[in-house]
Amino acid sequence: MNLFKLKENKTDIRTEITAGFTTFIAMLYIIPVNAYILSASGMPYDALITATIVMSVFVSILNGLWANTPIAMSVGMGLNAYFSFGLVNGMGIPWQTALGIVFISGVLYVLISITPARRWLIETIPVDIKRAVSAGIGAFIAFIALEQTKIIVANDSTLVTLGDFKDSGVLLALFGLVLAIYFSVKKYKGAFILSILVATLFAWGVGISPMPKELISLPASMAPIAFELDILSALSLSFLPLILIFLLTDLFDTLGTLTGVGMRAKLFENEEGSRALQKTIEADAVGTMLSGVAGVTSTTSFIESAAGVEEGGRTGLSAVTTGFLFLLPLFFLPLFKAIPPNAIYPILIVIGIMMFSELQNIDYTNDASKYATFFIVLGMPMTYSITNGLLLGALVYMLVNIIQGKTKEISPAMIILALAGILIFFFL
Template sequence: MDLFKLSQHNTNVRTEFFAGFTTFLTMMYIVPVNGFILADAGLPIDAVITATALITILSTLFSGLWSNTPIAMSVGMGLNAYFSYGLVLGMKIPWETALGIVFLSGILFVILSLTNFRVWIMTSIPMNLRRAISAGIGTFIAFIGLKQMGMIVGNDATLVELGDFSKPEVLIGVLGLVLSFSFYAYKLRGAFILSILITSITAWIIGIGDFPKEFISIPASIEPILFKLDILSAVSLSLLPVIITFLITDMFDTLGTLTGVGTRAKLFQENNKDDKSLQKTLEADAVATTAGSLIGVSTTTSFIESASGVEEGGRTGLTAVFTALFFIGTLFLLPLFKSIPSNAIYPVLVVVGVLMFTELGKINFEKADLATCAAAFLIVILMPLTFSITNGIAAGFLFYTIIKLVKREFEDLNLGILVITIISALAFIL
């Protein structure tokens, strides 16, 4: 096990094993959840569930071996919702083209991860705007979750209104929401998967959905979505803002995750010139996104749930390797995953959205200037209202730059912000 330098990281195989199992439990929910989300975009759910498990195994294994960090990877929450509800259903983009967009953003990420672009983009964009983007994505996916559960429905006069809580399906969603928040509050391992299980059993008992006739089967073929991405259709000036959105969001998501996990595990220390783990983890993340689009899933990213394994003592890539091995079992649980009622799944989106929204609390609005306040507000409010992460980011950066120019605060504008502002303008013009 010298490959993982266990003694150097003050850990051992047993600790890494249980850390990997803990990470697996906390992020296992992504397999059925992603299946339901991408199925809404028209992708066959059987193939998506298998592909999600497969990319989780491969990307997490690659991350562990390449970067020697306890970082697990899978299909990112937020961007998968944007893929289905923003691009495919909202912009009427074929899912094959949407996969092409993910591929191109991944290729750009691979190229940029080999350069100093990470440092440049991090120093160019104010931290408060990065936090607003995270919060905005949180509101977006929480809104989607509430809408899919029927807790919020359309209304011609007011756009939206409260759903019909006399319907059993809606009440099942409420139960799932309460359980998800409660289990997470108590920091239970596998809080999300446990809430999905209890909610599903309750739904089956009262006649919502069918109890699975079998729990295990051979993995479904991914042939219906394998290499079905349409790259040529994605190479369009009108889709450039969307590609950049996927790139920037994936990068922010990854860097935010690695910062949080790294602080606890004492990884990614900038003052250690010999520490290449951050660079290698970013490279693994970028390669995983590109590979994921080839087998038919949306953007793959580092999972914040990796922190649970770190809390159990995981410090090296062996933790990620064990996590990947545990995920092999999910390949054979297709009948169980397919039988889960949708309203047992969507509450997870709401909880994840709330957790992402908490980033907004880190912005000190009392001391923030008008440009920051306006940009943060527009980013957060427009993502759910326009069903588009791109529109939220674009509006935020446009108004940030405009207000800074009007107030002649030129020192707060740099090349990075100006480039993103130009791309943001293109998002509305095109």
């Protein structure tokens, strides 16, 4: 296990495996959700299930071995919806051509990743902005969980409101949330796994969610979508803006995730951490390129890795564990599908609370940081995008410094982020 430098990172095998399993449970939802979203483009659901799993296994293990960081990866949310509802259904682009767009953006991503540019962006962002990003991601994942459990629901008058607390699913989510808070406050080892296990057994016992009728199933073939991408059609000049959207969104989503999770775990603070960051970026880029070949949209670093980090995960053994565990749904999908989502999502709320606590360390006497923090933390959940929140914050940060005549305090990275925000918001 010296490959993972467990002693140097003050961790052990048991902690890393527990962290990897926790991240896996937190990420499990991506399998059916991604397949459902991409199937709206006309791609077969069963093949998408297998492709999503295969890419999750490959890129998580790749990152664990190559970068030795506890960052698990899978097919990213956001771009999958844009793929189906924007490109295919909205613009009438065949899904094969759309996969070609994904592949080309991945190739560009790889070219960027082999230069110091991406790592430099992360390292030169002011520390208060990094803390704000961590808190913003916490607010974002908590909002996702509250929405998915229907603890909060859409409302035509107020946008969102409280859900029906008499609904059995909502009650299960609230029960799971109480368990997750209790086990976390009491500092139980494996608190998140324990809360999911107890909530699931409770749901099965009282009939809120059915127990699995079978345990084993054969995986579906990826043949209908794998290697079906149409690269030549995607090389059209008219698709260049779409390629840029995929590239920039994937780039800044991962930028936000690595900044937030890295800040929480202190992963990238020294010279060795900088090398690990660069390698994490490279693994992410390779996964993005190969995702188009496999028949899915861009892979990305997952914010749910924060679940494993909170359980003590500090090395690639955690990510490798997560990757291997993703093999299980290939053969035990009925069992994993029987875990009610409302037993899983409450742990994201607790993780969100933990990440939100980074706000206490921000220097609010700095006006630029103060205003930027507001837009980052609210921007991520309110626009349903890590990228939008990050870029809004960068724009405000630069604006306030310009107003105060402190242009020399604006780091080149923040200028680049602000300019990217202008490009994306006003032109793309």
